[in-house]
Amino acid sequence: MIQQHVLAELRALLGEDGLLTEPEQLRTYDADGLTNFRVVPAAVALPRTGAQVQRVVQICHRERLPFVARGSGTGLSGGALPVEGGIVISLSRLNRILEIDIPNQRVVVEPGVINLQVTQAVAPYGYFYAPDPSSQSVCTIGGNVAENAGGAHCLKYGFTVTHVLGLTVVLPDGSLAHLGGKTLDTPGYDLPGVFVGSEGTLGIAIEVILRIVKRPETIQTLLAAFNSTDEAGAAVSAIIAAGMLPAAIEMMDRLSRDAAEAAVHANYPEAEALLLVELDGPAAEVALLMAQVRAICEAHGAWEIRVAQSEAERAVLWKGRKAAFAAMGRISPDYIVQDGVIPRTALPRILREIEALSARAGLRVANVFHAGDGNLHPLVLYDRSKGEEQRAEELAFEILRRCVEAGGSITGEHGVGREKQKFMSVMFAEPDLETMQLVRCAFDPHHLSNPDKVFPRPRLCAEKPGRYEPHPLERAGVAELF
Amino acid sequence: MVTQQDTLYAELAALVGAAHVRPATPADAVEGRLPRYVVAPGSAQEVAQVLRVANQAGLRVAPRGGGSKLDWGQPPAALDLILATERLDAVLEHAWADMTATVQAGCRVATLQQVLAQHGQRLALDTLWPERATVGGILATNDSGALRMRFGALRDLILGVLVALPDGTLARSGGKVVKNVAGYDLQKLMTGALGTLGVIVEATFRLYPLPAAQRTFSLELSTPALAQRLLLAILDSTLVPSSLQLRLSTASAPVVDVRFEGIAAAIDSQADHLRRIAAELGASAPVEADEQVWLAREALWQAPEGAIVKISVLPADWATFVAALERVAQRLRLRWTLVAQALGLGMLQLSAPNDEALLAGLSLLRAAAGQRGGALVALRLPTALKARFDVWGPVGDTLALQRRIKQQFDPRATLNPGRFVGGI
Numbered sequence: 001m002i003q004q005h006v007l008a009e010l011r012a013l014l015g016e017d018g019l020l021t022e023p024e025q026l027r028t029y030d031a032d033g034l035t036n037f038r039v040v041p042a043a044v045a046l047p048r049t050g051a052q053v054q055r056v057v058q059i060c061h062r063e064r065l066p067f068v069a070r071g072s073g074t075g076l077s078g079g080a081l082p083v084e085g086g087i088v089i090s091l092s093r094l095n096r097i098l099e100i101d102i103p104n105q106r107v108v109v110e111p112g113v114i115n116l117q118v119t120q121a122v123a124p125y126g127y128f129y130a131p132d133p134s135s136q137s138v139c140t141i142g143g144n145v146a147e148n149a150g151g152a153h154c155l156k157y158g159f160t161v162t163h164v165l166g167l168t169v170v171l172p173d174g175s176l177a178h179l180g181g182k183t184l185d186t187p188g189y190d191l192p193g194v195f196v197g198s199e200g201t202l203g204i205a206i207e208v209i210l211r212i213v214k215r216p217e218t219i220q221t222l223l224a225a226f227n228s229t230d231e232a233g234a235a236v237s238a239i240i241a242a243g244m245l246p247a248a249i250e251m252m253d254r255l256s257r258d259a260a261e262a263a264v265h266a267n268y269p270e271a272e273a274l275l276l277v278e279l280d281g282p283a284a285e286v287a288l289l290m291a292q293v294r295a296i297c298e299a300h301g302a303w304e305i306r307v308a309q310s311e312a313e314r315a316v317l318w319k320g321r322k323a324a325f326a327a328m329g330r331i332s333p334d335y336i337v338q339d340g341v342i343p344r345t346a347l348p349r350i351l352r353e354i355e356a357l358s359a360r361a362g363l364r365v366a367n368v369f370h371a372g373d374g375n376l377h378p379l380v381l382y383d384r385s386k387g388e389e390q391r392a393e394e395l396a397f398e399i400l401r402r403c404v405e406a407g408g409s410i411t412g413e414h415g416v417g418r419e420k421q422k423f424m425s426v427m428f429a430e431p432d433l434e435t436m437q438l439v440r441c442a443f444d445p446h447h448l449s450n451p452d453k454v455f456p457r458p459r460l461c462a463e464k465p466g467r468y469e470p471h472p473l474e475r476a477g478v479a480e481l482f
Numbered sequence: 483m484v485t486q487q488d489t490l491y492a493e494l495a496a497l498v499g500a501a502h503v504r505p506a507t508p509a510d511a512v513e514g515r516l517p518r519y520v521v522a523p524g525s526a527q528e529v530a531q532v533l534r535v536a537n538q539a540g541l542r543v544a545p546r547g548g549g550s551k552l553d554w555g556q557p558p559a560a561l562d563l564i565l566a567t568e569r570l571d572a573v574l575e576h577a578w579a580d581m582t583a584t585v586q587a588g589c590r591v592a593t594l595q596q597v598l599a600q601h602g603q604r605l606a607l608d609t610l611w612p613e614r615a616t617v618g619g620i621l622a623t624n625d626s627g628a629l630r631m632r633f634g635a636l637r638d639l640i641l642g643v644l645v646a647l648p649d650g651t652l653a654r655s656g657g658k659v660v661k662n663v664a665g666y667d668l669q670k671l672m673t674g675a676l677g678t679l680g681v682i683v684e685a686t687f688r689l690y691p692l693p694a695a696q697r698t699f700s701l702e703l704s705t706p707a708l709a710q711r712l713l714l715a716i717l718d719s720t721l722v723p724s725s726l727q728l729r730l731s732t733a734s735a736p737v738v739d740v741r742f743e744g745i746a747a748a749i750d751s752q753a754d755h756l757r758r759i760a761a762e763l764g765a766s767a768p769v770e771a772d773e774q775v776w777l778a779r780e781a782l783w784q785a786p787e788g789a790i791v792k793i794s795v796l797p798a799d800w801a802t803f804v805a806a807l808e809r810v811a812q813r814l815r816l817r818w819t820l821v822a823q824a825l826g827l828g829m830l831q832l833s834a835p836n837d838e839a840l841l842a843g844l845s846l847l848r849a850a851a852g853q854r855g856g857a858l859v860a861l862r863l864p865t866a867l868k869a870r871f872d873v874w875g876p877v878g879d880t881l882a883l884q885r886r887i888k889q890q891f892d893p894r895a896t897l898n899p900g901r902f903v904g905g906i
Contacts, residue, residue, distance in 0.1 A: 101796075188877045197666075318846070415663055416663075420664075435655070443883070
């Protein structure tokens, strides 16, 4: 529990509406997008400025009070799950776009800015913000930074980390640090590279410098219908082997197609496997490559092909894919979204294994995935009221185990959070996990910032034996002068 | 009489074999510091064991690949061992169908590219001296080239790493798939860390296809301001150049080089588009140029003396920086050549009538680059001058944090002590 005088201090800092302590208010914050984990925090802080965030963290550090930063709470791995007795720092009020610098292709935002708002702000100039998670109309840049969010188009454009050049961060001791900057290759360690994707465990970003991308001359999207995921998978491999780098390659199996159809009536063909291929770039290039993609799909058994040219036609093709997760509610009372990655060549084999596992467990699994980079999103459908939850979790984790065995990863974009902590040991050896946590010890030796996430066992950050020997220049105080 | 040195030699020989440890010669000196031994481990485990022995004995270690960039950074505060990666030179796996490759740190970049080219692929990077530079070396120094425009830097290409720490730990992070967010990204932390946190033993990269065709066009411009306008116009267009650089010097007018890759017919239409952009600005028409223009960065090193520095500014700030450069050069009688990439990174070669003028010029140019958040990092500078000019420059408010990172990974400052920012 938080002592009364600390609550009073926080209230004085944040105002009456800036600190929530009533049980019914707190319940709103007890989970993120992964709703089977719930913890009610002791308090929720709603700062309005970066300076207030810093003060809150300073108080937390002084009191050794654990805190969890939160954006829109759309995360799917329990990354924003509160700590019992700790506080949640909600960043939703830090929602200003601070600077738009078109000549330098930079935008500076606060962490509570919604992903899609960045694109909306720069669209009039012919630019967009590339990372596009399916939740982009609600998820925040701060959350994207924490998870290193991807999306359908990161096949070509890279992940959040590729587009974050710098961050102003409140470190867990309450000090301020500017990591990276507006220019490239700032001298020193690549701190943005390690901060992005650290799942809120290294501090809280209060300003983020983003890179924006010029909208390509042409964007075309192709939808192809196949009789099996094997055929569609072979078409994907052939497209990549032809030396192309599409902006996106997405696949949906029969079950996810049916769910999407029921939910948003995308008018998709009744196929066992659907492939969405998006190409963008100079018009002449896209036209030539799209003809190639079409030929490859036909050669691999596609029996219906649609190509969308206009923005409106493209939106129709994407509609079902973007709605796929939410659509599962139409065909199942409950479902688990997973996020495994495999080398693309293992796709047909893993899909068959998933099918076998699904049959054995007596639970349906729908597959929607970023086929171009091997990022699977198996959706395990179950009914909690029939007591199927544990079986569903076991099945989901078995799928992840197969991904790791195939040389892949337990998470491509959703993060480890609370959900997959124990699975880190399947993917990494003990020395790997211990070494990673050296970073945590440098940033957060007291484990205050989103503690007990990501790693199965926290490393104690004791002073290691040995002595740091300063450089002679440093001793003389010379290096400090620069 | 058995000296400590002999004991050390025996211990190292027991670890890696007597054939792979030898007393250092003057050719092994790093910025004037002569080590005692050169050790060439034959496996990741041997790298870790050598580090552990050195760490326990309080010895200082410098990792070395091809040695092409060993003079980058401050001189080492102390040096006992060179850890040579020369025997770790294998391409361990080229998963061409998945477009990834895992390679040992001592593999030369050119060798790796030859292996990848057998399946029409490449590490999409044009580093300095690929024939000499090793994978570990380019990672440690974060060296990238003009292709960064389109394919990103090493941080965007590296998927995973195996690293040996001073205490003998071997640790992996990342993986072999393009998309992976499990755990902290040590491969990015190690990239550009100048070997101060651990020794990179192997790395996995995402690959790109070799282009079906590529063509380069050059445009001569009357003034740096016009060159700047052209660069920004290209950046703001729907053209997709794989490289875009600006070359100019004391003796030559600005030239902008543009490289397109892809399908021949598509390159033709991009070339037409480039002509239209040039015409709208009143610039001369682009002319087809030789691929050699992309070796301009490397050519800077042929200057017999002076400094070579890396400049980082905003893409729109090149003209401003060049104006400052011209003023400083005139005042101090400097001669210079600049090879700048549109995205805001450049290499600048400076020659001065004397050391004082060179140091004064560097300080003024650092201030000029820093005006809007940029930086100047000296890559080549006479060792004697490094005592008077910190090659890295200021690192803002993160120095304490960076020292804590060093303290966690290398508490006894075994690896490259004093070479990195702030005396790390």
